[in-house]
Amino acid sequence: xxxxxxxxxxxxxxxxxxxxxxxxxxxxxxxxVRADPDVxxxxxxxxxxxxxxxxxxxxxxxxxxxxxxxxxxxHRAGRVPVGEDSVVIACAAAxxxxxxxxxxxxxxxxxxxxxxxxxxxxxxxRRARRP
Amino acid sequence: MQIQxxxxxxYREIVGEGQLAWTLRDGTTVRQLLEAVLAxxxxxxxxxxxxxxAVNHEVVRPDVVLREGDEVALLPPVSGGRR
Numbered sequence: 001x002x003x004x005x006x007x008x009x010x011x012x013x014x015x016x017x018x019x020x021x022x023x024x025x026x027x028x029x030x031x032x033v034r035a036d037p038d039v040x041x042x043x044x045x046x047x048x049x050x051x052x053x054x055x056x057x058x059x060x061x062x063x064x065x066x067x068x069x070x071x072x073x074x075h076r077a078g079r080v081p082v083g084e085d086s087v088v089i090a091c092a093a094a095x096x097x098x099x100x101x102x103x104x105x106x107x108x109x110x111x112x113x114x115x116x117x118x119x120x121x122x123x124x125x126r127r128a129r130r131p
Numbered sequence: 132m133q134i135q136x137x138x139x140x141x142y143r144e145i146v147g148e149g150q151l152a153w154t155l156r157d158g159t160t161v162r163q164l165l166e167a168v169l170a171x172x173x174x175x176x177x178x179x180x181x182x183x184x185a186v187n188h189e190v191v192r193p194d195v196v197l198r199e200g201d202e203v204a205l206l207p208p209v210s211g212g213r214r
Contacts, residue, residue: 045140047204049189115185115206119138 001072002055003096004046011087019093025096027103031087033080038122042086046077047115054114058106063107066102068093073106075116086118132157132199136168140207142182146175155197161186162193164203181208 001017015028018130033042070092080086089106093099110116136151143149161184167189174192183190185204186197197203 037177043141047137047139050185051203053188114202114209114211115139116209117207119140 002072003057003074004048004051004055004077005074006076006078009067009076009085011085011088014072014074014090016088018073020069020092022093022094023069023092025037025099026092027099028089028091029087029089029107030085030102031107032085033082035082035119039082039120040123041079041081041121042096043079043119043121044075044077044086045117045119046075046090050115051075055110058109058114062091062102062106065105066093068102071102071106074087074112075110075114077116079121088104132197133146134164134199134201134203135198136164137204139204141178142175142205142207146172147177153203155191159197160193161191161195161203164197165193165205168205178207182206183208 001014011028011030015026018026055073059073062068062071068091072089072090076086087110089103091099091103091106093102132155134153134155136153138146138151143154153164156171165184182194185191186195186201186205
């Protein structure tokens with residue numbers, strides 16, 4: 001499951017998308033919008049067609065690199081309020097060590113190479129979020 | 132030939148449009164297109180650091196030659212963030 005959506009992410013559905021009988025571990029990562037000072041939401045701008053393609057390639061590379069069984073990535077686009085999930089990654093593997101490793105690696109890659117940009121939305125100002 | 136230029140985030144805000152139709156001579160490279168865009172929108176100058184260029188959704192080197200109908204994207208550095 002590779003998706004970019006403007007609505008709230010159904011975490012249970014993402015987890016279910018990677019369930020397999022030969023998996024002994026599922027690792028789930030939720031990236032959530034943090035309440036920094038003056039931040040009420042983050043606005044995510046997405047180059048949709050390239051982002052889907054890049055995420056799909058990432059999932060393939062993760063399977064090859066870590067020998068995991070299934071990987072799903074769902075990312076939000078548009079405005080995401082504080083407290084909501086902006087990205088959900090679920091990774092199924094035979095054993096937990098490769099599932100943890102793959103999930104962490106995928107999230108780092110998402111932050112580096114997927115064409116998604118975020119801007120802070122506060123009470124009265126908009127600015128690019130500092131790293 | 133005609134191509135499309137896509138602009139995102141900071142670049143879109145500076146230019147004021149997310150998509151531009153651009154006419155080029157045959158044989159134009161991505162680098163030459165970028166130079167033309169910067170000449171047309173000089174306020175983009177100084178924002179090239181970390182820019183990636185994509186043609187048809189794939190990151191390319193600047194010496195790639197463009198073809199009719201290509202979609203070229205100027206991509207600012209993505210969100211990053213601490214681990």
